[in-house]
Amino acid sequence: MTTTSKESASDREILLVGPYGVLGTGVIDAVAANPAWRITTAARRPAPTYRTQTPPRHISVDLMDRDSTIKAFSNLDTVTDLVYAAYVEKPTMAETVAPNARMLTNTLEALAARNIPLKHIVLAGGAKSYGFSLGAFNAPAKETEPRLIAPIHYHQQEDIVAAWSSKNGATWTVLRPHLVMGPSLNSPMNLVTSLATYAAMSRELELPLRFPGRREGWNTLQETTDAELFGRATLWALDEDKARNEIFNVSNGDLYRWRQLWNELAVFYDLPVAEPLALSTVSEMSEKGPLWDSIVARYGLHATPYEQIANWHFVDWMLNFGEEVTLSTIKIRKAGFADCIDTHESFRRQLTKLRELRIIP
The missing domain is CATH 3.40.50.720 (NAD(P)-binding Rossmann-like Domain)
Structure with a gap:
């Protein structure tokens, strides 16, 4: 990568939505180990008290509420990139689709209301895209696998991010880990x-x-995927041209x-x-x-x-x-x-x- 093709990480700030789940925690720890990056977190709950590190700037927000999300995010003029790892569980996969799509849409609409354009989005996906939640799996799963007819919220989220990015001049990466340990x-x-x-x-x-x-x-x-390894993959995706508008599996490698x-x-x-x-x-x-x-x-x-x-x-x-x-990880390795x-x-x-x-x- 040439220095003229991208800004340095120190010029960019991540908004991490869903920061203290197992995925978001890995991103926070990766940023803590790489101080060139700046980060703001957003979730309904505050930072947990068991963590010993000083938490990054945090915004309390209910992503289900469109108006309050717009109010919370519209003034984030220093945020340049979004890492989206929020998730709400429901009794069935079909019930999971709508609320997760709503939270993501509200987040993106709020960021579009700012004067500062968003540069890149990293969306956390997973092995449910390949049928894991259905009890079936075509291993080793590759990113080129066709979508399933089943209601899987990752599919809708990917479409939402791709359409919003095309309209608003941003780029995106989807990372698909499996069984994240953290x-x-x-x-x-x-x-x-x-x-x-x-x-x-x-x-x-x-x-x-x-x-x-x-x-x-x-x-x-x-x-499985180590949480901190997922965090490092996230920072890589934010900073790598070969990750633009691509889907990657990510795992420990064994x-x-x-x-x-x-x-x-x-x-x-x-x-x-x-x-x-x-x-x-x-x-x-x-x-x-x-x-x-x-x-x-x-x-x-x-x-x-x-x-x-x-x-x-x-x-x-x-x-x-x-x-x-x-999950086949040949694609992300070939990308760097x-x-x-x-x-x-x-x-x-x-x-x-x-x-x-x-x-x-």
Whole structure:
């Protein structure tokens, strides 16, 4: 890249919408490690108290409310780029489409009301585009896969961003990670915190660590994306001409099987491993709230309500998924992003970070 083809990062400021989910946290940490970038965050909730770093400038906003979003964003005259990682969960995929489209549309309309044009948008997508939420997968999935007929909110969001960018002179990148591992709470798709909670309670009950899924989930090849690696991919996409108006898969760069990765969790909590036994964590963990509260008190942890520390529906889905889930990352590597991390190292790092933040014992 020549210096004349783009502004330096120090001239640009990111508006990160959805900052403290598992994806947004990775972007914040990547910016903290790369001070050339400036960042403002926006969400309904304030920055969580468990994070030790000084939070970036934050705007409290309800993205469902068009007028308040326009009021909150229209005066952001120093923001040049948007990273959109907000997400609202609903009981069905069909119900998920409309509110997620509405939040994105309100965000973009608010930014269009400013005097300063937006330069680039990075939209966080995921493996649902390839059928993961349907229980099927055509692995290794490539970005050229045709869309599915099923109602998947990522499709509508991609169309919204592309149309808005064409109308307003911006460019865009869609990044599709899968199973992002990072520290966050009250996140509908955060597996590492849920598994750490499960292991901590197993230790408290003096039980071995038993994989609570089917044999197919124990043995199948899977893939994951480290939150901070996703953050670095986001900064790369904002600054790379080859990422303009493109969709990229992004992952750690290796594969894992739970029968291998499970040992990392056992070693972290110094637990023996028992034979896998399929059970519903939604059912079997439903009455463990008092046990979790006692663990929080005993170890002086951040006071996280039980309903926010784990998502047992997501645990059941992930540990029982019987098909190989791998995303081809040849496209993003050919475009110039070759960052990677060993998934076992990533898992250990994220567990350690959760302990340092006093979210888990």
